[in-house]
Amino acid sequence: MTASALTDPIAVRTSGLIASELTKLKGSLVYVLSAAVPGLVLLLGFLIGLMEGTTAMRLSGGTVALWAQALMPLGVLALTVVLAQLEHQPRAWDPLLALPGARRRIYLLKLAAAAIVLGLWHLILWLGIGATDLFFAHFLPGQVEGRVDMIWTGETLLRVFGAAQLMLVVQYALALYFRSFVPPLVIGFGGILLSLGAYASEKGVVIPWMMPINQMASDPWRADVALALGLGGGIVAAIILQLVMQRREW
Amino acid sequence: MEWAVESLGLTKSFKHHVAVDGIDLSVPTGSIYGFLGSNGAGKSTTIRMILGLRRPSSGSISLFGEELRHDRRPLIGAMADSPGGAFYDHLSAADNLRVTAGALGLECDVPALLDRVGLAGKERQKVGGFSTGMRQRLGIARALIGDPALIILDEPLNGLDPEGIRAMRTLLVELAEGRTMIICSHLLSEIEKVATHIGLLSRGRLIHQGPLEDLRSGPPTVAVSSADERLASQLHRLGLDARCDGGAHQVTLGDGWRPARLNRLLVESGVEIDALIPRKFCLEEFYHDRVSAY
DSSP states (O other), rough: OOHHHOOOGGGGHHHHHHHHHHHHHSHHHHHHHHHHHHHHHHHHHHOOOOTTTTHHHHHHHHHHHIIIIHHHHHHHHHHHHHHHHHHHHTTTTHHHSSSGGGGTTTTHHHHHHHHHHHHHHHHHHHHHHHHHHHHHHSSSSSSSEEEOHHHHHHHHHHHHHTHHHHHHHHHHHHHHHHHSSSSHHHHHHHHHHHHTTTTTTTGGGGGGTTGGGGGGGHHHHHHHHHHHHHHHHHHHHHHHHHHHHHTOOO | OOOEEEEEEEEEEEEEEEEEEEHHHHHHEEEEEEEEETTTTTHHHHHHTTSSSSSSSEEEEEETTTBBBTBBBOOOEEEOOOTOOOOOTSSHHHHHHHHHHHHTTOOOHHHHHHTTTTTTTTTSSBBGOOOHHHHHHHHHHHHHTTEEEESESSSSTTOHHHHHHHHHHHHHHHHHSSSSSEOOOOHHHHHHHHHEEEEEEETEEEEEEHHHHHHHTTTEEEEESOOOTHHHHHHHHHHHHHHHTTTTTEEOOOOOHHHHHHHHHHHTTTOOOEEEEOOOHHHHHHHHHHHHHO
């Protein structure tokens, strides 16, 4: 085994590497989170439709809004803490960090795994909204007025996902850097509370925890700025994180 | 001689503490190098620098003739942080190996690898339920991924029962064929059985390094016990290097000396000998001598 064969980016099979990161999630709390976080929002939307009746627009819009503002940021907070703890608890990362070339990609790979999980949550939510809509249409007609616009819902969720990237990187970086769940928990809750308090503020568009909910803003300019900042900022923050972490001593 | 690992003036300082103090490590290619030292001697810090987990404060490290760079390094199989290194306990043995192979971008024949370290049939068992010995073996299996030319094992014999130690010793010798192996351990008697070379670290400094064979083939020693107070002066008169250790005199016999000749001369001089025992080289004694003398 030569050094060049192992460090040559051409020889690196990115999909296999991400798959190895996803393998680590087997049997971890990430499975529970993946069921609980979108599940809770869907359950709430379903119960509101069942008990009070609603419109299709309110069913999908309300569910996405609750998701973007509260449950998804909370889920990201928990997800990043769980991912970091997997490595920190038993210094499990040491053997991997000692491997040639691993430092140059291992942090980004883990982030990619987190982004994939977050993307799956959005997909689960989208499918769940569709399933809820179908349920009411077939079994309780009239309980929900109209049909859910799945294309609008899908597009909005996609934008929410994109805008959440900076928040994801910030939470991930905090969890990873401090080797403790306390700083990411404190700052994560702070960010979520801030976003709840400053919901209507135009300036809130620059706060990472508010970027996802801003995809529901009536002003398209605000939504676009939040998306650009969330997605672009997320990419830039990920690069900075990689540069900082790969030079870190463990 | 070709060196698998060579360091020059390797130093690692922390705020108020020099953990590794200018060591010149020379690990010959193909050797089994016993890296010895007490707790806090600087072994782990040195190993972590070789593995790239810590940056040296000064000095350099070369692996197989190429200076170690942070961004371009050869594959080193490592088992650090005993017992057996850290694992993802919620994953199976096979998945733990796959995670490492995945990080390298390599295919990994998991059953063959587990079979090689004596863990055949344990692929699906979660590592959280493994015994210490099984974790040690899995750690070694992980270190073998990619068939590295250099393997570093930190305390591979820790926490094993006598049968486990014996089996592990056999395994280490088998695995060392065709590669260089550095073993850190406190079990000196075991290191003596497997190592070809040793490096002795004390308080961050390398106080001895070289082939074990050179020590074994050194001048013979005998332990002489006697209640006669004249023993010390007689040994001195004979021009022999002796030191008193726990009631017996450890005597180094130079050229032309044999235990029988020493016995005869002491008896002729009127010293009553209780016991005169030829001694073989003992790494543990050598270790304590060198560390206490340093």
